[in-house]
Amino acid sequence: MPWKPPTPIEVYQLLPKTNCGKCGEPNCMAFAVKLVNFDATVEQCPPLVEDKSYAESLQKLRALLSPPVREVVVKSSKKVVKIGGEYVMYRHELRYMNPAAIAIDVDDSMDKDTILKRVETIEKFEYEYVGRKLKLDLIAVRSVTNDPKQFAKTVQIVAENSSLPLILCSTNPTVIEAGFNVLPQEHRPLIYAATKDNWRDMAELSKRFDAPLAIASPGDLDTLVSLVATLSEGLGLNDLVLDPGTFVGLNGLAYTVKAFTWLRHKAANDLWKYAGYPLIGTPISVWTQLEGDVMDKMWWEAIMATLLMTRYADVLIMHSLDGWVLLPQVMWRFQLYTDPRKPVAVPAGVREIGKPDEKSPVLVTTNYALTYSIVLSDVEKAKVNAWLVVVDTEGLAVDVAVAGRKFTGEKVAEVIKAAELDKKVKYKVLIIPGKAARVSGDVEDATGWKVVVGPMDSSEIGKFIEKMWTEDKLKELIGQ
Amino acid sequence: MSESRQQKKRLDDEKSAKSYAEVAGLLAKIVEALEKGFVELYNIELELDEVELKMPLPVAEALPIPIAVAPPPQKVVEAKPEIQAGVAVAKAVEVIAKKVVELMKMSFEEPKAKFGGKVVEVRMGATKSDGGTRDTVIVLGGHELPPYYYLAGYKPPHPPAFGGDTFDMRIGLPRAVRQAFGDALDNPEEWARVWVKKFGAEAIDIHLVSTDPTIKNASPEEAVKTVDKILQVVKVPIVVGGSGNPEKDVAVFNAVANAFPSEGLVINSLNLDMDLEKVCPNIAKTNAVVIDFSPMSVEKAEEINRKVYTWIPRNRIILDLNIGGIGYGTEYGFTTMERARLGALMGNDLLQHPFNVGAANAWGAREAWMTMDQYWGPKEIRGPLWETLTCVICLLAGADYFMVLHPLTMKVLKSLREYLFSEPKPREPEKALSWLSAKLPVV
Secondary structure, eight states: OOOOOOOHHHHHHHSOOOOOOTTSSSSHHHHHHHHHTTSSOGGGOHHHHHOGGGHHHHHHHHHHHOOSSOEEEEEOSSOEEEEEOOOOSSGGGSOOOSOOEEEEEEETTSOHHHHHHHHHHHHHOOEEETTEEEOOOEEEEEOSSOOHHHHHHHHHHHHHHOOSOEEEEOSOHHHHHHHHHHSOTTOBOEEEEEOTTTHHHHHHHHHHTTOOEEEEOTTOHHHHHHHHHIIIIITOOOOEEEEOOOOOGGGTHHHHHHHHHHHHHHHHTSOOGGGOSOBEEOGGGHHHHOOSOHHHHHHHHHHHHHHHHHTTOSEEEEOOOOHHHHHHHHHHHHHHTSOTTSOOBOOOEEEEESSOOTTSOEEEEEOBHHHHHHHHHHHHHTTOOEEEEEEOOTTOOHHHHHHTTOSOHHHHHHHHHHTTGGGTOSSOEEEEOGGGGGGHHHHHHHHOSEEEEOOSSGGGHHHHHHHHOSHHHHHHHHTO | OOHHHHHHHHHHHHHHHSOHHHHHHHHHHHHHHHHTTHHHHHTOEEEGGGTEEEOOHHHHHHSSSOOOOOSOOOOGGGSOHHHHHHHHHHHHHGGGOTTOOOOOOOOOOOOOOOOOOOOOEEEESOOGGGTOOOSOOEEEEOOOSOTTOOOTTOOOSSOOEEEEEEESSOOOOOHHHHHHHGGGGGOHHHHHHHHHHHHOOSEEEEEOGGGOTTTTOOOHHHHHHHHHHHHHHOOSOEEEEOOSOHHHHHHHHHHHHHHOTTSOOEEEEEOTTSOHHHHHHHHHTTTOEEEEEOTTOHHHHHHHHHHHHTTSOGGGEEEEOOOOOTTTTHHHHHHHHHHHHHHHHTTOGGGOSOBEEEGGGGGGSHHHHSOOOGGGOOHHHHHHHHHHHHHHHHHHHTOOEEEESOHHHHHHHHHHHHHHTSOSSOSOGGGTTGGGTOOOOOO
């Protein structure tokens, strides 16, 4: 049985039922509904957390709402990254929670300048997409020299020059310990990794430094879950992250897909506690498992990252720092972790971009959030002042909306009328998307405005307006 | 201070408080207790010569350096006083019992699948024995489990297949594609030939864009001629795509179906805006397969399939739920495919069809074609990569047939298929962690 959220009633029974409103909701029932939809956390109810008499209820609530895949926290002095905390196998069953954290490696054989340059690139990585800044999350420090001193030195350089939490990578406990010894107290890195050979010492370090521990058992699920049982039930370590092994190509890609799928299935569908931990994938494996030149390896690292992220990986360790490898990863991650239950439409209506006046152009687009955001950013980038007519296409993009008859003259006319746009502009000219060319006649008929078919892609709007939005052209167009 | 650090401190205090003599004394007592036979009864075992200690689980959990192992939980508080004493001893001796833990052996049982539905098998193309002229055919579907689950005893009946896109006239194509095909782009036959001979396309998609009334308005007869030429020059299954104009497509599809009734053509595509009763009966008389197009909607997919069933048998229908390139609606297509496939396997027969993916959509993503700041790399790499990754995502959602625009995507997808359909066992598991300590080129 897959995980099922509790009902609002079940949750309500455990709330204070005082309707005090401190959570920002009018009453406890409304808060209960938010809790079961994961739009709020129990910590947002101050009485529950502060009043000792609710301690038992609080504990019960947390258990009711706790995810089948444990949420593990890694942090630096500046940033906290949560991994796992997942409830479902398929996105549409609820939604995915904590976006897969992407770590880029540095190693202790690199000279200081190289390390600093890499750290800087990782820190500065940023791509703006639908109004969000997409970034990288972690730095994985690898021990290539197997020399504790060298590793400590590297960890120190990274910690001093980066805001990101770390993954300390070595199977040698002495090396890992050396890393901890130079790490500021506020850091809570992920230890990578305990194996069937070193787990006693790694467990000891994990306990001593209160840091989460990855378990690597490549190609052997029995040993993986044996280690989970021993470390969790035997040694009381609960912050674990599982690596069943990332195999590339004919080395066993099929095994990797199988192992990730089975582990997540056992956690989310069977609620089997020994699989109930975040999964870590290592696209960096292509660098040692794959023959070929650097470009090949980068190409396949990109493929492995997308594949692992789509198949349930909660953390990824990568080596390529090139923008073209990482860009599709952060974009796909953003999409994969959006909430499929939430409407993706923005309200219909007329928006002002910049400071439009009576001579500014009128652009038309759909109310699909993505389309709207892209058009908005493109027009802003082109520094054009314009009116933007957002048509209610029920959240569909332009081409789909045209094909599905959701982008019609009538709908455009509705928005124009409601906003009394005809009183605000001098030229009754609408610029519609190139992909809506097919409905230009329909829009003219329904609105009585002149229609100009704009570019196929909104990134061309700037150029388009510059060329056609002149007094002469407009007079020609409306025949004055 | 964290909980475990506090525990550690407590342990240190305890440690210093206890003299070695005390420990020795307690050890003597526990030996005595053991001799009295509590071991068997409560499953506590102490072998002092190896300083090895095993305790039931909850007891172990309560200890700062817990000592693992074994079966049924037994609460210390409920245990007999002698055993409580034993636990006290254990607490004291843990100082010297640090390296005593053994691995708890567990086995990983493979997931149990609970599905009853089956995706229909659809055959693209027809060989001589079926009255056609194709050398190869492609069979899709037949799935009884979600994609790439690898349960023992189940072998997915048909792997995905990959066809190459061609257009019957010059259209705006990304430079990466122009570079790959050169002059062949002016001639769909040559384009198709290059696809099959040089780049290993397993089918050819001919998109008859010139028939669009707002483009060239080429006649259905001209469309038939184009399809005929493609059929002559390559001997793989052919997917015939219209212009997307619902009225014109009806005319074009009717003409093409009538002209080649036994080639096992795939008609791409039918949708709810079309006058289905004007095109389906005609197609039904041939051995052509149709693609039902339902952009990102499971409900609409059910609706169009239900209608098309009126004329065309289920095993001649492929479903296209549409996909957007990464960053542009990919998640909708992905999730719609996952939902539809799970629905199909759980018994919804309106959804039991193989999936088609128009990978070329990936090129619509701005990041696939735009010139960007140098850091993001040349668009000639980003384009094919975008198409490839979009396909990887669809592959994992269970897609069966891919219409591909760039040869590199084709090449990678074929490799990926080989990998995914190999035995799910690592060849060299010991090499999995070699990345940990390898010196890698700094890129």
